[in-house]
């Protein structure tokens with residue numbers, strides 16, 4: 001389904017891009033995950049009713065709405081651009097008007113991902129290249145801290161995973177790559193999802 005048609009179905013507007021000014025080198029621009037990629041992801045990767053997803057750099061909220069619509073589970077978007085966050089909040093109003101029957105919460109937080117205080121019930125963390133690997137490392141440390149406070153298995157979904165992100169997870173953490181899901185279209189070697197898992201018992205050895 002085309003991007004705008006899918007947006008219409010969810011009563012949201014998430015197409016387009018938004019650049020940061022030149023000063024924000026570590027923060028990447030807004031650009032949504034293609035719907036076709038999300039459809040492919042969730043034919044191969046399943047979320048369950050006990051999951052709670054955090055989308056780091058949630059933009060206008062496409063991933064959050066898509067997951068909420070399909071799984072009716074709690075979803076939190078974290079976004080640092082105030083204009084983009086406002087658009088996500090407007091989307092939430094129009095999405096919610098038609099989805100009052102879905103009881104799971106959906107929320108958007110105005111925060112820097114690296115400073116965001118993780119809900120210790122969150123189980124799945126989504127990243128579509130939102131920021132530099134330095135910020136990613138801090139976010140992963142925060143996830144480890146959260147897992148120490150409340151022991152649980154957590155998973156990461158990386159869309160368009162760059163080598164330095166994979167390298168960091170492989171060399172410096174106990175996250176294990178468990179799945180690779182190629183996406184439709186011609187997006188080159190990075191056009192895929194990779195899923196990582198931190199199993200409950202292994203977190204203690206991690207940084």
Ligand SMILES: C[S@@+](CC[C@H](N)C(=O)[O-])C[C@H]1O[C@@H](n2cnc3c(N)ncnc32)[C@H](O)[C@@H]1O
Nearest residue numbers: 027030031032033057058059080112113128130
């Ligand atoms: C490539 S977009 C991904 C949007 C959405 N996750 C999706 O897949 O449709 C990356 C988003 O991350 C946001 N971002 C960049 N740096 C951030 C930071 N440090 N903290 C929170 N959000 C950030 C950008 O403003 C942008 O909206």
